[in-house]
Every structure is written in structure tokens, then in C-alpha cells.
Amino acid sequence: MNTFGACHAQTQMSRRLQTPAGTLLKRLSLEARINVCASHSGWRVDCIDQGLPNIVTGDLIVPRPDHASNCSSDNPERAALIGSRTLRRHVRVLIAACTVLLSTQVTSADLLIEDAIILTLAEGVDEPFTGHLVIRDGRIKSVGAGKISATERAGLQSLKVVDAAGKIVIPGFVSGHNHLWQSAFRGIASDGELYPWLEALHWTYGDYFGDGDLYAFTLHGALDQLGHGITTTYSHSQRLGATEVQYLESLDASLAAGQHFVFAYNADLNQLAAAVRADVDALVSRADKADNPLLLGLSLNSVGNHAADPTMFAVEMELAGEHRMTVQIHYLEQASRRFVERLKWPEFLEVGAVAPHVSYAHFIHTTDQIVADTGHLGGAMIWNPLSNGRLASGLADIPGYLEAGIRVGMGVDGAASADIADPFENMRMGLYGLRMKYSNAGVMQPIDMLRLHTLRTAEVLEVEKEVGSIEPGKRADLLIVDPRFPLTGSVTDPAATLVFACSSANIEQVYVGGELRATRGVPAGHDISALQLDVEQRVARIKAAVLLAQDAKSR
Numbered sequence: 001m002n003t004f005g006a007c008h009a010q011t012q013m014s015r016r017l018q019t020p021a022g023t024l025l026k027r028l029s030l031e032a033r034i035n036v037c038a039s040h041s042g043w044r045v046d047c048i049d050q051g052l053p054n055i056v057t058g059d060l061i062v063p064r065p066d067h068a069s070n071c072s073s074d075n076p077e078r079a080a081l082i083g084s085r086t087l088r089r090h091v092r093v094l095i096a097a098c099t100v101l102l103s104t105q106v107t108s109a110d111l112l113i114e115d116a117i118i119l120t121l122a123e124g125v126d127e128p129f130t131g132h133l134v135i136r137d138g139r140i141k142s143v144g145a146g147k148i149s150a151t152e153r154a155g156l157q158s159l160k161v162v163d164a165a166g167k168i169v170i171p172g173f174v175s176g177h178n179h180l181w182q183s184a185f186r187g188i189a190s191d192g193e194l195y196p197w198l199e200a201l202h203w204t205y206g207d208y209f210g211d212g213d214l215y216a217f218t219l220h221g222a223l224d225q226l227g228h229g230i231t232t233t234y235s236h237s238q239r240l241g242a243t244e245v246q247y248l249e250s251l252d253a254s255l256a257a258g259q260h261f262v263f264a265y266n267a268d269l270n271q272l273a274a275a276v277r278a279d280v281d282a283l284v285s286r287a288d289k290a291d292n293p294l295l296l297g298l299s300l301n302s303v304g305n306h307a308a309d310p311t312m313f314a315v316e317m318e319l320a321g322e323h324r325m326t327v328q329i330h331y332l333e334q335a336s337r338r339f340v341e342r343l344k345w346p347e348f349l350e351v352g353a354v355a356p357h358v359s360y361a362h363f364i365h366t367t368d369q370i371v372a373d374t375g376h377l378g379g380a381m382i383w384n385p386l387s388n389g390r391l392a393s394g395l396a397d398i399p400g401y402l403e404a405g406i407r408v409g410m411g412v413d414g415a416a417s418a419d420i421a422d423p424f425e426n427m428r429m430g431l432y433g434l435r436m437k438y439s440n441a442g443v444m445q446p447i448d449m450l451r452l453h454t455l456r457t458a459e460v461l462e463v464e465k466e467v468g469s470i471e472p473g474k475r476a477d478l479l480i481v482d483p484r485f486p487l488t489g490s491v492t493d494p495a496a497t498l499v500f501a502c503s504s505a506n507i508e509q510v511y512v513g514g515e516l517r518a519t520r521g522v523p524a525g526h527d528i529s530a531l532q533l534d535v536e537q538r539v540a541r542i543k544a545a546v547l548l549a550q551d552a553k554s555r
């Protein structure tokens with residue numbers, strides 16, 4: 001898929017893969033070929049060919065028209081390629097992606113997690129309890145204190161039981177602001193604030209990205225988040241210097257990762273408004289055709305307030321309204337730019353960029369008027385403590401925002417500005433910062449932080465009916481946290497233990513839609529070593545190209 005590998009696929013099916021009980025994922029010898037067969041569906045991956053990019057559209061793998069190939073297993077020249085070391089790595093990644101796509105469609109056995117300390121984080125439910133929960137068809141069927149009744153247990157199908165005694169079960173974390181591709185570039189501009197950091201990363205390397213780069217980097221970031229317990233992410237994607245095809249590799253990668261996500265489209269505002277509209281329409285059509293349950297929704301990464309054409313900001317807001325998309329905008333992040341950015345607030349109000357479906361990433365250096373307007377008009381913000389600390393951006397007045405009626409979620413931001421995708425560290429950084437600022441331990445509690453990084457963020461993203469808390473009917477996105485490994489001492493207050501003493505290292509298992517997606521930090525269904533090597537090689541190529549360009553310019 002993309003430049004990890006391509007396949008000749010024959011498809012005689014509808015947009016969504018209907019997988020009967022006889023569905024088979026068959027792993028044949030890497031020296032021969034790979035078969036992925038869904039009986040009676042016509043979905044088949046017969047052979048892998050090196051270097052022919054493909055698009056994964058949810059549950060289909062469709063060769064791009066300009067890269068079509070007659071790749072049959074009786075072609076000796078192509079079959080010989082299977083033995084290469086590079087292609088072996090590509091094949092493993094393709095198998096993982098196909099496995100993820102199939103697993104999102106196949107009905108699995110009922111799952112019973114019992115004897116767990118459960119924090120549902122549902123609205124108004126703060127107290128933990130020792131109990132059980134049942135998962136069926138990727139959703140939470142029931143949750144309750146104590147042992148499951150004999151009657152309910154007898155009605156479960158092909159039961160799989162997880163003994164979670166002494167462990168804490170919480171909803172998977174929701175991260176409301178993320179640049180997944182940045183996972184490949186950590187430690188950049190360690191002495192810089194936002195704009196020097198942008199210069200060192202985006203404006204140095206962005207124009208040198210090639211085919212497959214955004215795919216590999218985004219997949220790397222999504223899998224890293226899964227390992228850290230983030231089961232739903234807001235993919236605030238960025239175009240950089242990529243073509244439309246290259247840019248949309250970031251969507252393909254998220255579809256293959258196994259993580260729930262909202263995809264925020266970064267429109268190319270260097271075009272005329274009609275072209276921007278056509279691109280957004282094409283994105284919506286593409287998402288509809290993918291029909292992938294991992295994709296929870298579409299959004300806009302709005303940059304119109306920075307566009308050369310001042311009308312583009314209004315165009316973005318109009319498109320969001322037409323397609324019922326949420327919107328997210330970087331705003332008031334760097335202290336030194338606060339006066340310039342505050343001057344744009346009247347434009348925000350004029351174009352409708354202050355509304356319930358709009359959130360602001362960072363939103364630190366506000367004014368009383370901006371806060372009052374945002375609260376009155378139902379706006380929201382995403383708090384990114386790790387990134388804000390790393391880039392010396394400042395500390396948002398979260399208690400003040402909440403009091404003003406502003407809805408608040410949390411995000412781990414890009415891995416090049418937070419450098420670690422650990423929600424535990426993010427919550428701890430934020431809570432401790434607020435307590436230092438106010439010199440008051442009562443300003444916010446551990447249970448508040450947990451809810452901010454789960455249900456409250458889901459509410460800002462408008463996906464709270466699906467994820468964010470442990471409640472019957474919601475998707476079974478869960479973490480099993482073991483406070484005994486690494487040791488954290490005895491548990492008196494589970495919420496306090498989680499926020500004060502735990503880290504992602506304590507996460508034993510990560511479930512997304514009832515499927516086990518990571519164990520002890522290692523994502524399932526992906527060759528992480530191969531992906532890491534591929535990412536390193538791509539970054540090295542980009543850096544070499546930058547050095548060559550700089551050398552040529554200096555001559």
C-alpha cells in the first residue's frame with residue numbers, strides 16, 4: 001500500500017466488505033505469494049509488486065490507475081522480487097494493514113472482562129467500582145459492579161474471558177489535536193519557541209517530502225499513539241509541500257493503523273475558491289466510499305485566517321457548514337504574536353468561526369472579550385500542556401475558560417513539539433501547572449483531568465455518542481492499566497493513582513472497537529521494526545536533499 005508495496009487486486013463487491021463466516025486471511029510463503037480471500041466477495045490480493053503505490057479505501061485495496069500492473073503469480077520476473085529483503089518488509093506491512101481492515105468487519109466472540117476496578121468516566125459517575133463489562137460486536141454490551149450474573153453469562157457467545165483483578169479499566173484516551181506525521185521528527189529546535197521551531201521543521205523539510213513519506217510518518221505517529229493508550233485521535237493533518245495525492249496518504253495511513261480518528265482536511269488555499277470546493281467535495285466522496293468504521297468523521301484544519309486571499313476564511317466556514325464538518329484553528333499559541341493575532345478576532349466573529357462546531361488549538365493568550373465571546377457562542381478549545389511547555393507557549397487559564405462556559409478538551413499535539421504521546425504525562429503536566437499557577441490544590445482534581453482527556457475531548461470533537469466513556473452501546477475503546485507493573489504502590493484512589501503515579505508503561509492492553517490493538521506498548525498487526533527502519537531511511541533522504549539544496553544555494 002502506497003510505497004510500502006502494491007498488489008494486483010480483483011474487486012467485485014460493494015463499497016463495504018461483507019465478510020461471511022468463511023472469511024479467510026491466508027498467509028502464504030513470502031517466497032511465493034500472498035492471498036487475502038473473502039469468500040463470495042471477490043476481494044483478493046494475489047501478489048505483491050515492489051514500488052507500485054496503492055490507495056487503501058477503507059476495505060478495498062485499489063491500484064491507482066497510473067500504477068496498474070499485471071502482477072500474476074506465474075510471472076517469474078515479478079515472483080523473483082518477492083525474495084528481496086526490502087520487499088519482505090513491504091509485504092509484512094501490507095499483511096498488517098489487510099489484517100486491520102478485515103478485523104474491523106469480522107464479528108468476534110463476546111469478551112468478558114471481570115474483577116476489574118472500573119472508572120467509566122460517564123457523565124456524573126466519578127466513583128470507581130470493582131466489576132465486569134461485556135463486549136459484543138465491537139461495542140460495550142453491559143457494565144456493572146460485581147460478578148456477571150449466571151443468566152447473562154449463559155447468553156454470551158464463544159466467550160473469551162480476561163481476568164483483570166487488581167487492574168484498572170478506563171476508556172481509551174481521546175486526543176483532540178495531533179499532527180501524526182511529526183512522529184518522525186523529534187528533538188527538533190530544542191531551544192526554540194513556536195516560530196523558530198516551525199522554521200526548523202515545516203519550512204526546512206516540508207518541501208522535500210516525496211511519495212510515501214506522509215503515509216509512513218503518519219502511520220508511525222498513529223501506532224505510537226495506540227501504544228500510549230490513545231484510541232481516538234483528531235488527525236490535524238498538514239499539507240506541507242505535498243501534492244494532493246501525496247497529502248492524502250495521511251488519510252490512507254490512519255485507515256490502516258487501527259485507531260479511531262477524525263480526519264481534519266487542510267485545504268490548499270493557493271487555489272481559487274471553486275477548486276477548494278471541488279477538493280473538499282472529493283474528500284467527502286472518498287470518505288463515503290471508504291465506509292470504514294475507524295473514521296469517525298471529517299473536519300477542517302482551517303488556515304484561512306492566514307491566507308493571502310482574505311475571502312478564503314469565509315469559504316472554509318461555508319464548506320464546513322455545507323458538509324456538517326467541525327473546524328479546528330491554531331490560535332493564540334505563541335506569546336510574542338498575541339497582539340497581531342488578537343487583531344483578527346473581529347474577522348473570526350464575522351465569518352462564523354466562533355461557534356459550537358469550532359475549536360481552537362492552544363488558545364493561550366486570550367483577552368477577557370475573546371473569552372466572553374467564545375463562551376457565549378458555544379466555542380471550544382483543545383489544551384496541549386506538553387507541547388505548550390516544550391515550546392514555552394504558556395499556560396492556558398483552564399479554570400477561567402470553564403467558568404466562562406468554554407468547552408475544553410485535551411491533546412498531545414505533534415510528536416515533534418510534545419515529543420511523547422503519553423496522555424498520563426500530558427494530564428500530569430497540565431494539572432501540576434495549574435496548581436502552581438493558582439497555588440491551590442483544589443483548582444482541579446485527577447478525575448477532572450481523566451474526563452478532560454476522554455469524554456470532554458470526545459464532546460468537543462462531536463463523537464461523544466461513540467467514544468469517550470464506558471457505557472452500553474458505545475464502541476469498546478478500553479485500556480487495562482496495571483498499577484503493579486511498573487510498581488506504583490497500593491491503590492487508594494484509582495483516579496489519583498492513574499494521574500499522579502502511572503504512565504503509558506502501565507498500560508497492559510489497548511482495545512479499539514473490542515479488538516486488541518496493543519499489548520505493553522506494542523501495536524498489534526504491524527511490523528514496528530520494519531516501519532521504524534523505513535521512517536529513518538526516509539528522514540535521512542529528506543535531510544540529505546535539504547543539505548544539497550542549501551549547499552547549492554550557498555555557491
